[in-house]
Amino acid sequence: MAEKSVDALASAGEFTRRLVASYADHFHPQRESTDGGGEAHPLSTALKSLDLPISGNQVQQLLSVSKELQVRGQSTVGEGLSWGEFCVCCVEVLELKKKYPVNGDESGADRGVTNHPPKTAPAVMNCHASRQSAEVFLGGSCNPTTWRRDHAIPALQAEGVTYYNPQVDEWYPELIEVEERAKDAASLLFFVIDSQTRAVSSMVEMAFFAGMGRDLVVVVDDILKDSPRIGDDQLSSREVEDLNRGRAFVRSLLETGGSLLALSVQDGVKASSEILKGGMSVSQYSSSTRCLSVPRNHGLGERLALLKQVFLMYDTNRKGSLSLQEAVLAFRSVHIDTHAMYNQLGCKKVDQTIRSNELLSRYEEQGLTFDDFCMVYAELRYAQVSEEAGNGSLLVGLAYLTAPIQWISGWLWPTPPTHPTQTSHYDVFLGGSCGHTTWRTEIAVPTFRQTGVSYFNPQVQHWDVRMIPIEREAKEHSDVLLFVVCGDTLSVASMVEVAYYIGAGRKMVLCLVDISCDGGTEIEGMKLSARAIKDYNRGRAYLASVANKNRVPIFTNIPDAVHRAMHLVRGHYLPRSPSGTSV
Structure with a gap:
């Protein structure tokens, strides 16, 4: 977006005025895309300049929602975020930082400053x-x-x-x-x-x-x-x-x-x-290098997706903008006090006629684009957050997200798995290799259905990082974790998950198969070198060692692993069949 249009939006209020310079510095049109490069993404550096640092993974969560909106033809985002989307991201991160501060953030008392004398001879x-x-x-x-x-x-x-x-x-x-x-x-x-x-x-x-x-x-x-x-x-x-x-x-x-x-x-x-x-x-420990710790039940970017859907609901003529009256209704639907809106933007409502300052006059004539809508939302939400924080509130306004986000999830993910809710419970989580694998639908699911064992299946056609918190919530509400690491997949993320939950002491069954070392081995169309196969099998070997030391049952046969998981759920064991192999 041109710098002139950013300057024009600078009069929205106290919060967004602070964001204008940072957005102009980091998202100017001449900046080259950093996707896949060594530099941090402009969103990361912009938030850090505002003392709102987040990690690369959290940046990707926000960008992934923005990209989804763009793909669906519902956003004018370029390689980065539009101005309005940037405002929403900033207020969302600010809310979470206030609600879930890293220890020592507010007073700095826990910083690593000490009077201990340095050691003279490091060992x-x-x-x-x-x-x-x-x-x-x-x-x-x-x-x-x-x-x-x-x-x-x-x-x-x-x-x-x-x-x-x-x-x-x-x-x-x-x-x-x-x-x-x-x-x-x-x-x-x-x-x-x-x-x-x-x-x-x-x-x-x-x-x-x-x-x-x-x-x-x-x-x-x-x-x-x-x-x-x-x-x-x-x-x-x-x-x-x-x-x-x-x-x-x-x-x-x-x-x-x-x-x-x-x-x-x-x-x-x-x-x-x-x-x-x-x-x-x-x-x-806390310092400027420490990133925001986001609670498990909150996915960054959800606010942006919600606002876009609400905007579309009230833009019934698909003209790409809302009248001021439509915007009032839209803000009410996301629990924004419309009286605060008029007060914050310096306008008065008399006999249903809005008399406003220059910014509101422009909105009356031209309507609010999605960028305008997001910017005004960020300003009003910031005012609410500041007032709630001043009153010692726990920012209960975040609670309004729960129901709308469950409803909007069907729009974001056309073919998602069943999303776990706070009361969802599963006997078995079906973790491990996905991609082209069919072990879930051909072996695990039929077996569990026949025996009345409930399960969560995370395999979807198109996976992205937004699935991580959904899957994590399902694992936390599952009694047994069944992980299958196939020999015809790389399964790096699956091995990482298995290791973590072994360390956490979760009840688990593991089926682990090495990648074949035969010449010309191909995995999902990739021809792997001998070095690559060695790297992936070394990870499997370390995982097997960790599992064995922690008494996790390990199989190389999927039906036997499914059988063991089923009987772990039932609370008793049956002897392993001769085809099962314990590593």
């Missing part, structure tokens, strides 16, 4: 280390990455923080036990999932520790879409999509589990040092 632990414990375990992507040597280790040494570095020039099996002791003894685990490696095992390992509730500081970078190369392997768009889906699940698990998701290695190392030197847990 370093490598492969030949003794049983001395290090404060930080440097986990995550290894060869060929150099983030430990270039950034983490120098910074930790400067702060006098001890660390264990598992990256060695020559690895041998005896190091497994040494590394395990270092992880167990470390006060904090610092993981980096970078864009130079598939990092499948690292994601699985980190998810397991997140499920356990360990103190974690994590940096997660997506595989870049414009240069998808891992070593000598040129990655297909399909493989990049699967690896980045796994990373999206990692971010989601961290954001709802109390871990710290840092924006860069430097930010993560700084935060780790402050946490340790301040004698804090990760949950007590």
Whole structure:
């Protein structure tokens, strides 16, 4: 949108006036798209400039709703967000920040500032280390990455923080036990999932520790879409999509589990040092690098989708704008006090005639476009939030979203699974490999229907990141988690989920099959290199080890796994059939 039109909207009120400069700076027409690039998206940097930082995953939640509206021909969004949509995003993030502040946000009392003197000789632990414990375990992507040597280790040494570095020039099996002791003894685990490696095992390992509730500081970078190369392997768009889906699940698990998701290695190392030197847990730490912690039952972007649908309901002639009277009705439908609207915008209502300032006069003549509607909503909602916060309220206005969002979900997802509600309950969650797989419809679903076992099936035709909170809610309301990781799928996100819920101690049955190492192996049309197969099977091997140590039953035969899940629900076991294999 042109800068002139942004300036014209600057007179809406106190809140939106503050947003104009940030929008103009970050969403100007000359800015190139950053989709798939190394830079943060303009929405991320714009919100950070307003002291409303959110993570990359949360940015994608907002953009995904905006993109959905655009695809349906119901928005004029370009590569980023329109001005009005930006206003709604800002007020939504602000509401959540006020309602669910990160510890220490308001007073700063919990920051990692301490009078403890720095240590003079940091201890370093490598492969030949003794049983001395290090404060930080440097986990995550290894060869060929150099983030430990270039950034983490120098910074930790400067702060006098001890660390264990598992990256060695020559690895041998005896190091497994040494590394395990270092992880167990470390006060904090610092993981980096970078864009130079598939990092499948690292994601699985980190998810397991997140499920356990360990103190974690994590940096997660997506595989870049414009240069998808891992070593000598040129990655297909399909493989990049699967690896980045796994990373999206990692971010989601961290954001709802109390871990710290840092924006860069430097930010993560700084935060780790402050946490340790301040004698804090990760949950007590807050800083500018900490992203908003969104509650599990709220999906960012829902407000924008609701407003668009309400706008369309009242734009009965499909002229792309609402009269002022239509806008009043639309605002009432989303619990905006219309008397506050007139007061806030400086107009008076006399004998059903609206006499207004210059902005309202323009609305009377031209109507409110969706951008205008969103901007005015953001201004009025900000006034409500400020008043509620001043009265000590818990922002109960958010409650109005529940019913409309359940109703609108059918419009957003034409063929969604049954959405769990607060009272929904399932015997089994059917997790694991999706895509072209048919094990749910051909094996699990018929078996459970015959025996009266209720289930939640997350497999949909077109998946996107907005499904993550829906699936997570269903898992939380399921007695048994059945996960099937097939040998003809990559299933990175599924392995991440399994590891997390094993760490959380959930009742689970796992069917796990390695990818075939035969020459010319293809997965969903992708020809995998020997290195790729090794990476994906290493993740499976680590997952099998974690499951075995935590007494999770593991099968390589799907019917046997389904059989075990059914009898876990019934509260008793039957012997495994000869075809079942325990790994």
